[in-house]
Amino acid sequence: VVGRAATAQRVAAAFLRHPGCGVRPVGVVSDETSGGEGLPVLTTGEEVQRALIQNGVQDMLVVGPAARTEQGPLLRALGESGCAVWEVDADSPAYERADRLAGFACRRLPVGRLYGSAGKRLLDVLVSGVLLLMVSPVLLVCAIVLRIVDGPGVVFRQERIGKDGRPFTLLKFRTHRPVDAHEAATRWSVANEHEMSWFCRFLRxxxxxxxxxxxxxxWGDMSLVGPRPERPYFVGQFSQTYPGYAARxxxxxxxxxxxxxxxxxxxxxxxxxxxxxxxxxxNWSLWQDVCILLRTAAALVRPTGS
Known part of the structure; x- marks a missing residue:
């Protein structure tokens, strides 16, 4: 059972009280140590691997979306090795069409298929590579015009949070000039279109x-299709305010x-x-990615800006 130690122990105890559900927990995976009674708390990859082999573990139960993000690499490795990964909702109402185990709403996460998809990465590399070749003249013209119209500093670089909470540097053409780095990192919108040059408004x-x-x-920092990346400041705020944000x-x-x-x-x-x-x-599939890309391309004929 993967999650915060106290919550994971509570969920594990419920499963042990209801052996008829067909699941028998053998350990808790958490970054925290547990001072009370309950199952052994495994805090290292070596301990998890040893428990898997000794007990013939076939399923991992993930308690809450935060645990999915914090233990992302472990879950990917287990999912790709054939271990089924289930998300268990310990507190909230049932998921739509959710299965139930020991009274908890749960759903299986397609971890191995989703996270290990070479097809998605191949699509990203092929399409982005072809598009970069095709639009390189457009990029060059945009850079030259932006430099002439709005001065130096054509490329805007900003830290964003990517897969498994890892930061990366996102690239854009600069369309506005924040007062300082703090404003750029913490203000929700730093762009005032009426203060922009005509070309910056056109770009946006x-x-x-x-x-x-x-x-x-x-380069592999992003995918063509996926949740939009956000700045660290807002990732922290939104993760506390909106259930499911961290799971993105x-x-x-x-x-x-x-x-x-x-x-x-x-x-x-x-x-x-x-x-x-x-x-x-x-519900990820390669076909869904293709459909989203086609709909995005169609929407570009009636742009609304970002």
């Missing part, structure tokens, strides 16, 4: 300022996604974005 409304993120995709980091962040093709861009509901992003991840 046409989404051409996002084209440099194809380099992020090609199970997958590489993307240039576009299911939330974006449903109009959730810019200053829109974070709660709605969480719902769409996690629905995309839970």
């Amino acid at each position: 409304r046409s989404s051409l300022d996002e084209l440099l993120q194809l380099w992020n995709v090609f 980091h199970r997958m590489r962040t993307g240039i576009t996604g299911l939330a974006q093709i449903h109009g959730l861009r810019g200053d829109t509901s974070i709660e709605d974005r969480c719902r769409f992003d996690n629905a995309y991840i839970d």
Whole structure:
């Protein structure tokens, strides 16, 4: 059982009281030590691997979305080795169409298929590589015009949070100038369109300022399709405020996604974005990525900006 020590022990105890559910917990995986009674707490990869072999473990029960993010590498490794990974909701109402174990709502996470998909990465590399070749003249023209119209500093670099909570540097064409680094990192919107040059407004409304993120995709920091990446300051805030926000980091962040093709861009509901992003991840398929890319391409003929 993977999660916060106290909660994971409570869930494990419930399963042990109901052996008829077919699950017998043998240990708790947590970064915390447990001072009370209960199952052994495993805090290292070696301890987990030893417990798996000794007990013939076939299932991992993940308690809450935070544990999915914190133990992401472990869950990927276990899922790809054939261990079934289940998310257990210890406190909230049942998931829609959820299975139940010992009275808890649960659902199986497609960890091995989802996280280990070579097909998704291959699609990212091929499409981003081809697009970079095709749009390189456009990128060059945008850079030259932006330099002439709005001065030096054509490329905007900003730290964002990616897969498994790892930071990376996101690239965009600069369309605004924050007062300082603190404002850039902590202010929700630093762009005032009426203060922008005409070309900067054009870049934002046409989404051409996002084209440099194809380099992020090609390098592996991002994917073509996935939840949009956010700054560390807001990731911390939103993870505490919106259930499921942290779970978005199970997958590489993307240039576009299911939330974006449903109009959730810019200053829109974070709660709605969480719902769409996690629905995309839970039901991921390569065909879904292709459909989202096609819908994104179609939407570019009627751009609304970012």
